[in-house]
Amino acid sequence: MTKWVYMFSEGDATMRNLLGGKGCNLAEMTKLGLPVPQGFTVTTEACTQYYEDGKKINDEILAQIMDSVTKMEEIAGKKFGDNENPLLVSVRSGARASMPGMMDTILNLGLNEDVVSVIAEKSGNPRWAWDCYRRFIQMYSDVVMEVGKKYFEELIDKMKEDKGVTEDTDLSAEDLKELSAQFKAEYKNKLGEEFPTDAKEQLLGAIQAVFRSWDNPRANVYRRDNDIPYSWGTAVNVQMMAFGNMGDTSGTGVAFTRDPATGENKLMGEFLINAQGEDVVAGVRTPQPISELEKIMPEVYKEFVDITEKLENHYRDMQDMEFTIEDKKLYMLQTRNGKRTAKAALKIACDLVDEGMIKEEKAVEMIDPRNLDTLLHPQFDPKAIKEAKELGRGLAASPGAASGKVVFTAADAKAWDAKGEKVVLVRLETSPEDIEGMKAAQGILTVRGGMTSHAAVVARGMGTCCVSGLSEIKMDEANKKFTLGDTVFNEGDAISLDGSTGAVYPGAIATIPAEISGDFGRIMGWADQFRVLKVRTNADTPEDAKRARELGAEGIGLCRTEHMFFEGDRIDAFREMICSDTVEEREAALEKILPVQQGDFEKLYEALEGNPVTIRFLDPPLHEFVPTEEADIKKLADAQGKTVEQIKEIIEGLHEFNPMMGHRGCRLTVTYPEIAKMQTRAIIRAAINVKKNTNLEVKPEIMIPLVGEVKEFKFVKDIVIATAEEEINNAGVKLDYEVGTMIEIPRACLTADAIAKEADFFCFGTNDLTQMTYGFSRDDAGKFLDSYYDAKIFEYDPFAKLDQVGVGSLMKMALDKGRPVNDALHFGICGEHGGDPSSVEFCHEIGLDYVSASPFRVPIARLAAAQAAINNREGK
Ligand code: PEP
Numbered sequence: 098m099t100k101w102v103y104m105f106s107e108g109d110a111t112m113r114n115l116l117g118g119k120g121c122n123l124a125e126m127t128k129l130g131l132p133v134p135q136g137f138t139v140t141t142e143a144c145t146q147y148y149e150d151g152k153k154i155n156d157e158i159l160a161q162i163m164d165s166v167t168k169m170e171e172i173a174g175k176k177f178g179d180n181e182n183p184l185l186v187s188v189r190s191g192a193r194a195s196m197p198g199m200m201d202t203i204l205n206l207g208l209n210e211d212v213v214s215v216i217a218e219k220s221g222n223p224r225w226a227w228d229c230y231r232r233f234i235q236m237y238s239d240v241v242m243e244v245g246k247k248y249f250e251e252l253i254d255k256m257k258e259d260k261g262v263t264e265d266t267d268l269s270a271e272d273l274k275e276l277s278a279q280f281k282a283e284y285k286n287k288l289g290e291e292f293p294t295d296a297k298e299q300l301l302g303a304i305q306a307v308f309r310s311w312d313n314p315r316a317n318v319y320r321r322d323n324d325i326p327y328s329w330g331t332a333v334n335v336q337m338m339a340f341g342n343m344g345d346t347s348g349t350g351v352a353f354t355r356d357p358a359t360g361e362n363k364l365m366g367e368f369l370i371n372a373q374g375e376d377v378v379a380g381v382r383t384p385q386p387i388s389e390l391e392k393i394m395p396e397v398y399k400e401f402v403d404i405t406e407k408l409e410n411h412y413r414d415m416q417d418m419e420f421t422i423e424d425k426k427l428y429m430l431q432t433r434n435g436k437r438t439a440k441a442a443l444k445i446a447c448d449l450v451d452e453g454m455i456k457e458e459k460a461v462e463m464i465d466p467r468n469l470d471t472l473l474h475p476q477f478d479p480k481a482i483k484e485a486k487e488l489g490r491g492l493a494a495s496p497g498a499a500s501g502k503v504v505f506t507a508a509d510a511k512a513w514d515a516k517g518e519k520v521v522l523v524r525l526e527t528s529p530e531d532i533e534g535m536k537a538a539q540g541i542l543t544v545r546g547g548m549t550s551h552a553a554v555v556a557r558g559m560g561t562c563c564v565s566g567l568s569e570i571k572m573d574e575a576n577k578k579f580t581l582g583d584t585v586f587n588e589g590d591a592i593s594l595d596g597s598t599g600a601v602y603p604g605a606i607a608t609i610p611a612e613i614s615g616d617f618g619r620i621m622g623w624a625d626q627f628r629v630l631k632v633r634t635n636a637d638t639p640e641d642a643k644r645a646r647e648l649g650a651e652g653i654g655l656c657r658t659e660h661m662f663f664e665g666d667r668i669d670a671f672r673e674m675i676c677s678d679t680v681e682e683r684e685a686a687l688e689k690i691l692p693v694q695q696g697d698f699e700k701l702y703e704a705l706e707g708n709p710v711t712i713r714f715l716d717p718p719l720h721e722f723v724p725t726e727e728a729d730i731k732k733l734a735d736a737q738g739k740t741v742e743q744i745k746e747i748i749e750g751l752h753e754f755n756p757m758m759g760h761r762g763c764r765l766t767v768t769y770p771e772i773a774k775m776q777t778r779a780i781i782r783a784a785i786n787v788k789k790n791t792n793l794e795v796k797p798e799i800m801i802p803l804v805g806e807v808k809e810f811k812f813v814k815d816i817v818i819a820t821a822e823e824e825i826n827n828a829g830v831k832l833d834y835e836v837g838t839m840i841e842i843p844r845a846c847l848t849a850d851a852i853a854k855e856a857d858f859f860c861f862g863t864n865d866l867t868q869m870t871y872g873f874s875r876d877d878a879g880k881f882l883d884s885y886y887d888a889k890i891f892e893y894d895p896f897a898k899l900d901q902v903g904v905g906s907l908m909k910m911a912l913d914k915g916r917p918v919n920d921a922l923h924f925g926i927c928g929e930h931g932g933d934p935s936s937v938e939f940c941h942e943i944g945l946d947y948v949s950a951s952p953f954r955v956p957i958a959r960l961a962a963a964q965a966a967i968n969n970r971e972g973k
């Protein structure tokens with residue numbers, strides 16, 4: 098028979114998966130002999146079973162719960178629901194990873210009118226007894242029955258007003274008794290039934306509420322943001338009450354062994370006398386700093402400090418603890434590794450190493466790679482953001498916080514920026530034409546587009562905050578305004594974006610700048626010693642490449658050459674190339690482009706200081722670059738010696754029904770080989786020059802996109818080799834180069850053995866591979882992803898986090914087929930997944946040589962790669 102319930106004395110800290118974080122630590126503290134009110138944990142597996150049974154607690158689990166109640170009664174020498182000697186308990190959720198979005202706590206469970214009268218009399222403290230009861234009704238109604246807190250709080254406020262007092266603690270036993278009656282009436286009014294009086298019925302209601310809370314919308318969003326699988330479930334902890342509200346010799350509080358904001362090694366915390374836990378959290382009364390406890394109850398304080406030290410030494414990490422003092426007796430209600438800012442996380446990890454508490458390896462494991470974002474980008478001032486009202490949420494496309502005035506065109510963004518205004522660029526979607534406006538903006542907000550949309554990819558590259566795909570926006574570009582919820586934004590109105598959560602706020606919210614300390618460098622240095630995967634970057638400009646180098650990139654894994662044409666008047670020559678209708682015209686335009694590309698490549702090679710540089714041939718559908726404004730069309734027509742109508746006809750001809758599956762990638766070279774020739778010349782000439790002018794070793798890696806058939810690859814490769822050899826011979830130098838392919842079409846995986854015979858490397862383009870494996874558009878998935886989350890079809894966005902089951906299988910297949918055919922073949926990934934920690938771990942496991950991530954995600958990838966190596970070491 099499965100064991101669904103464990104007494105605290107039966108578990109320990111190793112049983113986190115089964116008992117949840119709270120449960121396993123209560124068991125561990127029990128084992129350490131600390132003063133823990135005893136109780137039991139209903140396992141996470143019971144939660145999963147509850148859902149499998151159609152949201153019901155089955156008889157076997159029920160029997161084990163009741164059995165454990167009996168055991169707890171024996172330990173306490175009290176009985177549940179008893180009129181003589183009643184046992185009261187708390188019920189609290191506790192998943193494997195702490196989840197603030199879930200139901201938390203119900204206190205004082207087991208009370209009814211009769212029981213309250215008994216404890217009021219027995220304790221000689223009726224005020225306490227009625228205080229417990231009114232709290233219980235309030236919490237049970239809110240948490241179990243989901244009535245909300247508001248009505249109860251209004252009743253308390255009214256009572257305080259009637260009695261002419263300001264503090265809850267000033268209300269008398271009679272007042273609280275009266276409040277309890279009012280609460281119960283409110284309960285009946287809202288739910289049409291009496292408040293439950295039977296303790297066991299209350300307990301089951303509470304346990305089910307915890308299980309139910311695993312599936313509430315907040316929990317689902319939190320899980321998605323924090324990579325927590327739905328299948329984990331939550332445990333439930335049922336624990337004897339310790340009462341902090343018994344008078345002035347009682348109290349409750351929370352404390353951290355180190356400062357969770359800065360990491361400083363000093364006990365931090367606060368407490369309230371004569372209170373229960375929720376008073377500290379709710380902020381109805383102002384707590385006192387923990388150091389004050391020394392003055393009020395010196396022995397208790399000393400005992401508490403001893404315990405905090407013992408716990409930190411035991412767990413070898415900063416602890417976040419909850420405690421209650423019941424009539425001068427201290428009880429520990431919880432301990433866990435405390436949540437902390439990224440800055441504190443780095444400091445604590447380094448300090449613990451210096452204090453000899455942990456090894457470097459452990460320090461590397463302790464840092465959540467996703468948190469590093471907050472060090473590298475500005476964040477909202479925590480105080481200011483608390484007061485802000487969120488209007489809606491799009492995709493968290495590029496992290497950081499931004500405030501500025503709304504503008505609707507890239508040209509306006511540039512012009513306002515030149516006047517010294519901070520702006521946020523709001524667009525239906527961005528296109529290559531918008532690049533300079535995007536650069537000028539503090540943040541970018543788009544109505545359409547997913548995690549791999551143009552806006553998202555480019556913003557991440559630049560390190561600019563971006564929220565994409567906020568489809569609730571009603572856009573009125575013509576009148577330069579949009580509506581989100583009830584709020585109308587006109588041009589010039591202030592707006593704030595959080596690119597780390599996707600949230601959008603009205604008004605300007607203060608931000609604090611990014612701050613990198615020396616601890617960051619130490620942790621990264623340690624991470625580099627452990628990792629096996631190399632980390633490259635996706636960078637298209639020398640500036641991005643330099644930044645990525647500073648952040649530790651060991652090469653360029655993807656340079657999207659088309660992105661090099663976004664700036665200044667470069668686009669003009671590019672458009673001439675696209676809108677040519679003879680080979681001669683196209684070659685003439687390409688002649689203008691060649692020196693520009695060559696110059697950029699030279700700067701890229703120099704920025705990379707001899708590290709590998711992978712340059713990808715032109716890839717996107719050409720229509721993305723054609724002019725849309727009348728003036729630009731006219732300019733192009735004049736440059737080409739054509740009429741406006743002729744240009745419009747050419748543009749019309751470039752229209753495609755499915756551009757993402759249309760005339761793009763290597764297909765462009767098959768139709769226009771002259772483009773590949775020009776790009777090869779630029780790549781090779783630049784390499785020859787840099788080699789000549791510096792001492793750097795340069796070995797370009799030329800990458801052919803969107804290959805699905807080996808003959809396509811061979812066709813392009815032959816052009817590359819012929820052109821490159823000609824250049825090298827003309828220059829009379831020696832230069833090595835490689836020709837490899839992106840693997841981003843399922844057919845490339847299926848036929849990888851054939852392609853491997855021809856290619857020098859495979860680089861997985863998991864943006865397209867995901868798109869084509871699922872068969873849905875990477876730019877439109879945002880429209881239905883929410884419905885997929887609601888229906889539990891998806892738990893995360895497969896364009897952000899790799900689908901290891903499907904796309905991952907195709908990757909493995911490509912490796913398995915490619916490796917035996919070509920020993921020298923090397924492997925990387927350059928889709929957006931290259932900067933996502935769980936995807937990086939997968940890449941490590943399947944044995945890729947490198948991951949390539951946008952510059953600001955390079956540190957995340959370095960750390961994730963180190964953690965993957967540590968986690969996958971033999972014996973782990
Ligand atoms: C990819 O498809 O994963 C990729 C890196 O290329 P792009 O995003 O430019 O299509």
Ligand code: MG
Pocket residue numbers: 802841862864865
């Ligand atoms: Mg691609």
